[in-house]
Amino acid sequence: LYRVSAEGGKPEAITTVEKPETGHFWPSFLPDGRHYVYLAWSGEAANRAVFAGTLGSRDKTRLMAAESNAAYAPSTGSSAPGYLVFHREATLFAQPFNAKKLALAGDPVHIADQLGFSATNGRGNFDVSQNGALVYFQGGGGAAGSGRGQTQTGAVFGWSDRTGKQLGMAGEQGTYGDFDLSPDGRLIAITRQDAGPGADIWVIDWE
Secondary structure (H helix, E strand, O other): OOOOOOOOOOEEOOOOOOOOOEEEEEEEOOOOOOOOEEEEEEEOOHHOOOOOOOOOEEEEEEEEOOOOEEEOOOOOOOOOOOOEEEEOOOOEEEEEEOOEEEEEEEOEOOOOOOEEEEOOOEEEEEEEOOOEEEEEOOOOOOOHHOOOOOOOOEEEEEOOOOOOEEEEEEEEEEEEEEEEEOOOOOOEEEEOOOHHHHHHOEEEEEE
């Protein structure tokens, strides 16, 4: 993983791949903007895990054995710990997580099923906004068409509450790929393919 100044300049490596790792993927910042979580991938499934790293330091903390990207979801209470959201194959979970101590607690809570994900790099198609809104792609779990940067026909985005109950749709059905949710939860950036080869990035104002 690398970081670079918003004004440009030379990228600086912030992690080092060590054997038996083959790569570090899907970094996601924690609320303090200094710590982040990422997936360390390996050709050996037993060595795949989610770690927490710190900008300006090569120290890292192993959080869990996993084949998944991870994202932080804040708690509804001001002082309560948040959650680390991750997937196991096509099932999405959230586990209590203390972002200050970089420590998991309790048991994972089942959020959703039929999550779209890539079995070749662990990327699950979900993200969490800074106010705890969750967006995810349902369907095609593990299929070749659900990988990052690829598209899937007949896709539609929707909202669910914390119990998994569907609340409504967000945008129209189409041929979509990767996506990201804005910090305020109002906009969804998506990869959209129209007629012909290639795809563009569009922004949905779902409200």
